[in-house]
Amino acid sequence: MKAVLKTTVLTLLLLLASSFAVFAAIRLSGGDVTAARLPASATTEDRDLFRHQLGLDRPIIEQYFTYLGNLFTGDLGNSLTNNASIGDLAVEKIRNSAILGGVSLLLVFGIGIPLGMVASLRRNSWLDTGITSFSVGGMAVPNFWLALILIHIFATSLGWLPSAGQGGFKYLILPAVVLAAEGIALTVRMTRSSMIENLNQDFVRTLRAAGLSERRIYFKHVLRNSLLPIISLAGLRIGQIVGYALVVETIFGWPGVGQVLVNGVLRRDYPVVQFFSLLLVFVVTMGNLAASVGYTLANPRLRK
């Protein structure tokens, strides 16, 4: 337990440090805010005054903490694009991304683990070869291309599903599938190899000799042992999903954090970029932390 605490504290410190780095990089390259807010006729003194009022001439560390302070009081600033309150924006975008991400994770483990288990049971059969090749291929296909193909097939040609936007379950299917694709492939492979490895362990023979049913041995004992590496995978998946979401949300026009961030970068909307960058750094770090803590707790050897 001590180790867990230690890791958590250190991770939080690193979070602070890296969020500061991100903050500084963005703010320092932020371009001239005055150009966006003040009319072109403003004099240098006006600009300096403006900057001073915004606190932009203070040392960067102080600016960082001021920013954090603002965050805690709920003042997130406004988007440069349309002056919308980032706070409002955040709530909506976060909710949308959470839905997409959550469904994807469900797909990744809901499809990946069972398929991996099936493949491990029917080892070297056609089913197994099929599943394995599929997952190898799945990892090589760039997800944006997959997105386009799926859109072309399901939306453009067949017209079954919408190609972009949001507004109900139908809109969620394609983006969630594309987002989950690589994760599924990876999970299938990991589950399969983990199960196979454990099925060959001595302890399985002991359990059989004691008269436990194959079913119980497989689902209770072998599975529990196999899930360990997959748990550590789970937290990392969150990070991966965040990464891919940036692209997937953009392609499908899904109004989530990813899309907002990408657009923000392209349009140089610094307040937006600032906030959502930090948000994602935070989410990923927490996901990784949860994964390692989860792993430590799940493995009795490490728990003590």
Next chain:
Amino acid sequence: MSRFRRFRKNRQLVAGSIIGLVIVLLGVFGPMLFGDYADQDLLLGHKPIGTEGAFFGTDALGRDLAARATFGIRISLMVAISVTAMAVVLGTLIGLIAGYVKGPVDSVISLIVDFVWGFPLILVAVLMAASIGSGLVPVILAVALVNTVAIARVVRGEVLGISEREFVAASKAGGYSTFRILTRHIAPNVIPIALVLSSYYIAVAIIAEAALSFVGMGAQPPLPSLGQMVSEGRNYMRLNHWESTIPGVIIFFMVLSVSLVGDGLRDLLDPRLRTALDRTS
């Protein structure tokens, strides 16, 4: 049984190498063969594959897809190789130091390495782009960063394992300097692993560059990045799907070939390697 397996794995290696070779050749000689990628001819837009004069067809602005695609290959390769070269060198160095020196130095390095490692590549690239602007540079930097860290992790693990072994203790006892031990004994054991790992990361680099270019953050027009081509062709899927399909297929084969070669290499250096590598993915 083992001979059969080795052969089969070598087939992976062979297949991957052949595909890779074809692609590299296309990338090297393509642009010369197919002409200028920026050459527009608005009258000849959206031509499909097999059109006379344009082997792969043309895009919206009448530019020769073959010329663009092969140049795109060059860009992908360039990014991938420069990134990997940097990452292997730096990553191995860091890993060697952390693993050999151990102690507080190792703790600090490991902490930072583990932290960065947990970040998805695309996010890092976007953050880079947010900081220094769009273009190929942030892509290269971001991919290099993540790859370096990944390699450092694996190398460190291997070094830790190896430095426990007797021949290192014997060398130390014999009075050899740290540098000599590192270069003579540890590095040769560690470099093969780093190389195999980098094959995986070349694939990652290729996809990352493509993905970022796809959303507009990578190579800027008129530079024809494969990802960008897929993005541009997207609006014309019904008209002439080849504009997106061709670069997409090329990306797929690039990644496939790299994966096959990587897997093949890995099994060649079997079985010691497998445990170390499995731990990372």
Next chain:
Amino acid sequence: MTVDDTPLLEIRDLSIGLRGDGVGYDIVRDVNMSLYRNETLAVVGESGCGKSLTALAVLSLIASPPLFITGGSIMFGGRDLTKVSTSEMRAVRGAEIAMVFQDPMSALDPMFTVGTLLTSAVKAHHKVKSAVAKERALEALADAGIEDPKRRFDEYPFQLSGGISQRVMIALALVNNPKILIADEPTTALDVTVQAQILERLKDLKDERGMALMLITHNLGVVASVADRMVVMYTGEVVESGAVDEVLASPHHPYTNGLLGAVPRLNSGAGQLVSIPGRVPQPYELPVGCTFADRCDRSIDICGVERPVLEHRARTEVRCHNPVG
């Protein structure tokens, strides 16, 4: 020591072989063995002689594919175990015939506590409440010679030493009161001091519960101190069997003779260690006739031609054309 007339377990002409991928040869050949109540039968032989496979076959634990039972029968309780259904076999495993394996450290599921493993074993055979199962588990742990059963009940396998792990395995085997306990090299992986204790325990348990104990080992010392009858195996077949006192006192098969001669004696006054010349042939390269012939100093012409049959010879059974004595 009362020995019933009818054997509890009877292995008749059992053959186990490798099949598949174009290969087909037998590893265990026409093995006959009987196990009676209240006795300890030792199955002895070098690594690879097929003794473990034979034991595993009893509980249908051999890895099929590629290994299969290619002939013979295993009679227990009026049924042939090689022909029973999976559910019948499952009912036998652990409850009527139990097995203890060689390497206890890797043989216990690391993700569950000792207690969970034991109660699972109980519940696999009896519909009882958890409290009852726990009681039986604790009893079994105590019977196996574990000092603080309650504490061990909540511990994980990685927290246990080799000796304790093995006792846990024994407890696992005993918890459902089996009639037969098969122990495959139960002490080979343990320290010498612990070995003796475990063997003692097994013997006592056999006596207390009226079980039959089949002990697989390559250690003749163990056989001498614990077993009542013994079976010697070589290249997958039984070459000699009989009461331990008889066989050890006057072995008739040259191989048994050689094994005994090879045991180093501390009081024999220096000299070289005696070993049997040559090496054990692999199952796929068995010679015609007697498989021991080329290493035997008593071989005669017929040995290279005709495989000897297991026959009675005074008080023991021997498979040899030219036995000793």
